[in-house]
Amino acid sequence: MKAIVLRELGGPEKLLYEDVPTPTPGAGEVVVKLKAAALNHRDHWIRVGQYAGIKLPIILGSDGAGVVASVGEGIDNSLVGQECVINPSLDWGNNEAAQGKNYRILGLPDDGTHAEYIKIPAENVCAKPAHLSWHEAAALPLAGLTAYRAVISRAKVQSGEKVLVTGIGGGVATFALQFALATGAQVFVTSGSAEKLASAQALGASGGANYKEAGWDKALIELTGGGPDVVIDSAGGESLETAVKIVKPAGRIVFFGATNGLAPNLDLRRIFFKQLNVFGSTMGSPCEFDAMLKLYNDKQLKPAVDQAFPLAEAGAAHQRMMEAGQFGKIVLDIG
Template identity: 55%
Template structure:
């Protein structure tokens, strides 16, 4: 089969389009012939050796959708020819609240979806939502699951609450917006791009601010007519310190990433005097993946697709993601 292989570190330029052996399913496993795959930020960090548990050579990619091509012994939940979407959470463990010590994400160290075929446990494939295209289905798994857990499970979002999502434009942030709007929240966003803020408004955001303004926090609070019940953050850095001010007393902040690095000069009294809940979140368990799919189908939410690249152009796709120019998910078209 054709696949994208990383054999040495050094950035997206090291991703090679190669011929590799087809995977064979073992007991309890299936092989899926992929129709489309999607990118996540972890794919870039893997290319520069800034992710735990990397073993080379490796085939990256956590997200994908396709048709079951082969099943191993003991598989009875899915048959050859089934149209499926893949849950990239591997070995979550028995505690739904937190992942166990064997937890992994599909795509390094386990070979992933930047390929024509991928082998996964049979329990990790779910029926593809019929209303979605192959590209839309492939865009869902990691980012939509992360957003769903952060908002619904950890964030305990309620209808009518005010939600703030900094850094709108990436895959997870866009899903956060769509889920929160569908759940009946008032959603506000921020970006350094007026164009991205405008697109967020078209998706149902109530308002947004450009963080290039020195007074963006005051502008945001004025548009909110107060403070946020819930902030969901993947930015970290200086932005996180501002979230402490933006969140109302007794409110919640959920963090699942830190693209701008460590948080400097955090004013601790603002956390404990305001009785804030600071909550960490990572990916999600199998039950949450199923709940996420049901939520998307109930509300007929369609993922926002930024751009699709042929599989052999995976390097260029990852570079676009890293540049931060996208709005929504970046896809890879898998050849027949």
């Protein structure tokens, strides 16, 4: 089969379109013929060597959708032909509160979805929402799951609350906007681009501010009438530091990323004086993946898909992510 193989760390040119052996399913596993995959910032971090536990060579990719092509021992043959999305949370364990010690995210150390076929535990394939195209279905798994846990399980966003989602062009951020709106919250956003602020408003955001412009923190306090009740942040750095400043007293901040690095100026005194609740969050459990798919089906939601690249052009797709050119998910078409 064809796959994108990373043999050396470095720029997007290190992503090689190669022939590799097609996987065969072991006991309890299935092989899925992928129709589409998607990118996450994680793929970028791994490629540049800024991720724990890197092993090379590796086929990257946590997101995928396709058709079950074959099943291993112990798996019902009736699964063959099922249209599916892949849950990239491997071996979460039995505790909803946190993943266990065997937990892995698909796409390192296990080979991922940027390939024509993937071998995966049968428990990680779920029925594809029928209303989604292959590109939309492939956009959903990792970012949808992360946003679901952050917004629904951790922040427990309630109808009528004011929620700020930072860096709205990001893949996870667009899902966070969608899920917060689905709860009946009023959502505000930040972005480094006026165009993306407008796109977010077209999706239902009530307003936003450009984090590249001075005074964006004050603008958000004004827009939200005194600060948001909840902030969902994946940018880290100044974005998280500002969240602590502008969120209402007793507000909640959920964060799951550090795109901009650590937050050396995080004001600890403000956190305790304002009685803030600060939650870390990572990925999500199988129950949360099922609940996220149910929400998608019940409300007939559709992900924001930015652009699709042919699998062979994965390097160009990474380049777009590096430049933060996207609004929503960057997809790989596998035909």
